[in-house]
Amino acid sequence: MTLNPFRRWLDNLQKRRRNQRRSQPRPRVRLHLEELEPRIVPDSTGARVLDIVPVEFRNLPFDHVDVRFSETINATTFTAVDVQITSPSGSTIAASGVTPLTADTFRIAIQSPTERGTYRVQLGANIEDVDGNLMDQNQNGVNGEATGKSPSRIACCCV
Ligand SMILES: [Ca+2]
Ligand SMILES: [Ca+2]
Numbered sequence: 001m002t003l004n005p006f007r008r009w010l011d012n013l014q015k016r017r018r019n020q021r022r023s024q025p026r027p028r029v030r031l032h033l034e035e036l037e038p039r040i041v042p043d044s045t046g047a048r049v050l051d052i053v054p055v056e057f058r059n060l061p062f063d064h065v066d067v068r069f070s071e072t073i074n075a076t077t078f079t080a081v082d083v084q085i086t087s088p089s090g091s092t093i094a095a096s097g098v099t100p101l102t103a104d105t106f107r108i109a110i111q112s113p114t115e116r117g118t119y120r121v122q123l124g125a126n127i128e129d130v131d132g133n134l135m136d137q138n139q140n141g142v143n144g145e146a147t148g149k150s151p152s153r154i155a156c157c158c159v
Contacts, residue, residue, distance in 0.1 A: 046136030046143035047071045047104075047129045052121055065108045065121055069129075072103040077128040083108050088117025 051068040065085075083095035097109040113119070124135040125144050134144030 043129065043131040044133060044143075045071075045129075046125075046133040047073055047127065048135060048137045048139060049123055061112055063110060063112050065110065066101065066105060067108060067121075067123060068105045069127075070104070072130050073100075073106070074128045074130050074132070075100045075106075077126065078106060080108075082123055082127050084120075084122040085110060086120040086122075087113055087115050088119065089115060093119065 047069045049067055050070050051066075053066050053068075078098050078100075080095035080098055083098070085093040085095065087093055093110050093113050095108050095110050099107045099109070101107055108121075124137060125146060127135050136143045136145075138145070
């Protein structure tokens, strides 16, 4: 039984090491949990037109168009100058005014046209959201592009 003394020696050695480890002061790890502060991520996204209504007029006075944006708009930056309405024959219909209905919806007043057919309505791109971002209708991350105007929307007119 020559193994027993060796085993005993090894057991003792392991025990001593374990005891040594226990008796040594352990480094204390303290977790300091901190509440996350609310952070405001600056808005850099330009608004886009979601809806233009109505899309069809039948034997009704065609004197306004309502437009809804993807977000709140700075109403001072949306005026009749930002509206382009083209008649079926290609002439321009002037917008006579823009009135906010809600934070993101506006009514564009126009002079009643006399032509039947399809009218193109384009808006932008210098209309700003409340953070000063110009429109980004094509959502490519570049605001205020001339090509970023709202897509041609159709309003049919029956007069
Ligand atoms: Ca925005
Ligand atoms: Ca764009």
